[in-house]
Amino acid sequence: MTFLDLAWKNAWRKPLRTVLLMVCVAVAFLIYGLTASFLAGSQGASAASEDIIGVMSAAGRTQALPRAHLSRIAAEPGVAAVGYMARVRGFVDVEKNVIAVSAVEPQALMAVNGKELGLTPALVEALGKGRDRVLVGRALAEAQGWRVGQRIAVTAFQIARQDGGQDWRFEIAGIFEGESASTDTYFTIARYDYVNAARARGKDTVDAFIVRPRDGVKAGALATRIDALFANSAAPTRSQSEKQFLEAFLRQYADIGLIVDLVTGAAFITLLLIVVNTMVFAVRERPFEIGVLKTLGISRLRIMALVLSETLLVFIIGGSVGLALAKLGTVLAGPTLGLVFSPLVLVKAAAIVLALGLATGLLPAINAMRIPIIIAFRTR
Template sequence: MRWLALIWKSLMRSKRRTLLIVGSLVLSVFTVAVLQSLLTTLDTITNNPNSGSRIVVRHKAGLTQVLPRSYEAYLRQQPEVETVCAVQWFGGYYQDPRDFFANFASDETTLFQMFREEFGYNQLSEAQIKEFLRDGTGCIVGDSLAKKHGWKVGDTIPLTGTIFPINPRLTIRLIFKSPKLSDENGLHFHYKLLEEGFPAMKGRCGSFWVRVRRIEDIPRLVERVDRHFANSAYETLSETENAFNLSFVKMLGNIGAIIQGITLAVVVAILIVTGNTMATAIRERTTEIAVFRAMGFSSARVLVLLLVEGALLVGTGALLGVLLAHGAAGGVRASVGAVMPFFADFAILPPTVAQCMGGALAVGLLATFMPAYAATRKPITEGLKAVG
């Protein structure tokens, strides 16, 4: 028997109490882990390292306004620019209007250059790329999206337009795999198809994606572009892709504040419940603690033993809660991820695990410290008198 065994046995003194409290902790930490992971998932979207070298140019008045495609030429002329791709959010659906996924009409000529990381360009088959470029009704789709609907290369899929009154029938020419699952939920088809089907969009586009050669050039470029178009009929708003994504995340409103509020409440609840439990456990052992100290255990040692016991209790609950959350992450991806594409990458990441464990341990120690400290300050003779 060593210290840890001693502590473990003390913890198992009242199995029911320990089980109930661990159960309570598991559920609380599970909730916090999932909620915090939702937040970190949103953070990763706005901090995508791949997109650091891209900026998005759109109409200043909002997402629903369009810019003339003549702007493309100006953008190409800028020395910092590697390539430009016109991308229009199409907002169509396949069969079920509620089944949301991202679909775009994009300039096929620069599409692969623009999103080479997202499309895993090096793994793509030359032949399939050619096939897509050749077929005006061809489209490329992400692997997750294709799997979800059971699509294969060569399948014809009808899209129903909501923003535009056209319903293109597309043939899948290529299925790409991305390093990140959330990038695999998209579909791109030829921009010309939109222009031909809906002449009002001829020579117009909702956004231009620009890839720069060097990240350091971005602030200068953004400033110059917006100034250049400042007093035209179509003023632009240029920003990094991350900032652009952030504006979508912002649409969720104060979800961050709500999540932090709930987390705070849960942490306080854990503190209270653990403190109460440890106080009861320590009160029950008043005599025993006095006996330990009479036998020569110093106050500091008893305090450490009790603190480790509290930390172990909370740590066990937190660990199980985090594991449970890890197990449930797949469920969140499938459910929430299906409605909000942001969450297709949902996972309990190491920083969140560290946060939850560290937070829980800190709370456990704090909650135990108060009753434990009081117990070790009590005169031994008094503890011995308190016959239970």
């Protein structure tokens, strides 16, 4: 019998206990996998660029900026490309079914962050064939069941048309995929000229400018220079990277990272206590066997490694099951909820499995190593 065979036999001395421990581990890592996947894919924050700069009103996200700012931003040294965007928030069919429409100039968007969004010349060309055409992100299209060529109506919450209506009608010209799985594609791209011409108020204004710095230009320094251009104007700006903007946007509602840490921390601490307590009693059940192993010449360190191997087996099997279920959940609900089970999530989970397996087995392993042979035999 090999060392691993012996560890496996010891782990399954009481099958029900081992199965229940594995279930506890699986549930804990299912929670971790889902919450970490949400954090990794929450509104594309993990894929957001630290180089692309968003320029918004210093008065807040609800205040618009004049489109005339475009020429001054484009003339700033260090700016490789600049685009602009106006937001239309509304719903489809029912008010709970909220979607976002970003009205842009297609060619400018392509130059600024077309690569990150997965835009292609064919998609941009399709968008340009009609003023009311839109591109829909893959996640939104799958959640809504939309297809290319379908006509949709978005009822805006605030932006009214010149005819007094709130309904904006579009035709889907294409679906963009995003550069990676963690890219936010739960929104629609429309043409700015169509929205600007049809809206009743706020003509020739934008909600944000999008700037791509030249190679070698630091985004933070460029953002500071852009804000200095409009510091004394009637519409001062606040510039920050796309990643900073998305993180600040999420923190308006809650500190998502803190919530994830608290939930997973509580799950892992509870798991730690359960497994340590169970393994301590499991070692106390077999002092005679440990005494026999020592009599046969098995070293104290190998006995310690034997107990650690038992806990590692429990964590590896249970953790693998939990992470597999988390991966399945992201596949089934990922496009709708923005869950991304990234390789980084898997690597972190594997490290936690190893750390918890060693931590929970350390105390019972030390107890097993320190049992004197005479006392072990007296228990028989």
